[in-house]
Amino acid sequence: MEAPVVLSGEGLTMRFGGIVAMAEVSFELRRGEILGIIGPNGAGKSTLLNIVTGIYRPSSGEVWLEGERLNGIPSHRIVSRGIARTFQSSRLFTDLSVLDNVIIGRHSRTRSGVFDAIFRRGRADRELAESAAIAEELLKGVSRDLFDQRHRAAGELPQADRRRLEIARALASEPKVLLLDEPSSGMDDADTDALMDDIRAICAARPELSMMIIEHDMRLVAALPHRVMVLDYGQKLADGPYEEIRRIPRVQEAYLGRKAAQHA
Amino acid sequence: MSTQSISTASAGAFSVSGLMIVVASELAGAAFLREFLLAEDWRYVVALLAAFGVALVVMQSVPAIERRIENAFAAQRRAATIVAVLLVFAFPFALGGNTYALHLCVIAQLYAVLALALNFQLGSANIPNFATGASYGIGAYASALLALNFGVSFWLALPAAAIVATLSGFLLGLPSMRTRDSYLALVTIAFGVVVHQLLNNLEFTGGPNGLVGIPVPELFGHSFASPLVIFGVQLPSQANFYYLSAVLVAISILFAGRLHNSRVGLAWNALRADDLAARCQGINTTWYKVLAFAVDAFLAGFAGTIYAFYVGYISPDNFTFLVSVTIMTMVIAGGMDNILGVIVGAFLLTLLPEKLRAFSDYRILFFGVTVIAFLMIRPQGIFPQRLRRYGGH
């Protein structure tokens, strides 16, 4: 596929004091592509997501979204530019309802401020109702079960549903790029299968959406991504289709081997 | 077919009993408040408190009752509002010309406004602000100075002082762009102290003596210092300010409700739950924190103006750190992010120290114990935060 590049990183380096969490990593993500990211714990996978979403400022290197440089742009503006994410350990607004979580995900696509809320009530209410309707559709799209629980507090959801809700919340901002940080962590095999179906459905409904998925579960990595990038000690070891990268000895040694050993 | 008619009949029965629940709860609340205000004997006050405590315990141990009342109010919102307005209107007539009780009502209502103001920060966004008392003072001084030096009328001074207070709120909020929450609490404490010291030491604010002779407001030729005659019944002059502060409470409730059920309220709740996750939903969390300071100061400014024109004399000691702590106690005890809870907290904590005069030396101790007791026994406050409802759910 030769769709245009949507998101790219060039020579990204991230130092925390003496630790080099990321060294000279470059990557490209094309429109409609799913890029898998694998690597052992501490390899710098989450760090990469934090750089892209503006939570960390890279020590050097640049991030580009559709020809615009993202360096130095605060996180909340990066969302409105079209990058949404989930977190490795889910970070829902646990004391708010499931529906409110998704409505908040539409913050960057809505406008009402204090003045509207108080004096232009009709306008603010209409916008909120519209957000609620979109949020309900999104929840339905992600999981019927989650939709039925939309008036419960998000903190009461079981683990798998929390993951789904985080994805729905991220989609609410109508992103061009969706970044998922270990979406299957804490899930059993059945949940992971359901998650893979959810992700497929999401992509089918949004052919333009590009994704980066950090994953440990090799079944998911083998099945979903068009391409896989391997990180180890903050460096890029390999980048290519799963069938290719799994044959590289250093990859097997650095990641697959160790992982396989863990499973045995 | 028969089941359908049964269900409509029971729905009808529910709405009638729902209306009854609403009216009964509001009447009970008003009657309780009246008894409390008119109680002379401290033992009676303690008995009333015990009754209130029992009601709370029952509500907590039998959630069905609480849910029933809550659903009734949700279903009968319009009726609940109309009955509440009528009760607030009629309340002064039930006090039998007791000026002290009416005075306490005015003060309690002003504190209700202040508590609602602080609730935007502490309740909605969980930003500790120990400077609401300072904003209250800035509003009071700004309006009093305008009236005394430039002859500005109360009605013009009111919005002007609110604007001054809002600007100072923005100023106070600016450090929140750089500091984290625990330091922010210190910044607000410092702000309160600085304001108090300035008021104490500046020439034009009258120093420790404060400002005297703030003119009494007038409306259509009716002076607020003269008794209020309604339907041929003469109410003490305090009734003027009672109704004025009631209107301010109503406006504050309206503000609070609208903001709570808006994109802004959601953004505040989001940053309260998880600042980083909120930023990753596109919320400019620093801006929303500053905004919470500004809204808090805006309402506090209004309350300050009414206070200044009500008592006619203000001094720096009306706006100390203790005032801020009191307001914070009201919010915590009443129930963070719950409008009704915050108002109940404000009334309770305004009236209690007055009613238990015997213990007035222990006021700070009393507030401290209240906060600790609530944090331990019912950390969510008298009326805890509720999930938002959409479309009748």
Ligand SMILES: Nc1ncnc2c1ncn2[C@@H]1O[C@H](COP(=O)(O)OP(=O)(O)O)[C@@H](O)[C@H]1O
């Ligand atoms: N905020 C931070 N401060 C200091 N070190 C960090 C920070 N974030 C990440 N690191 C370090 O960077 C390295 C990569 O971390 P991370 O990106 O979370 O790994 P992964 O997601 O691949 O498991 C680790 O050594 C981690 O300790």
Ligand SMILES: [Mg+2]
């Ligand atoms: Mg990680």
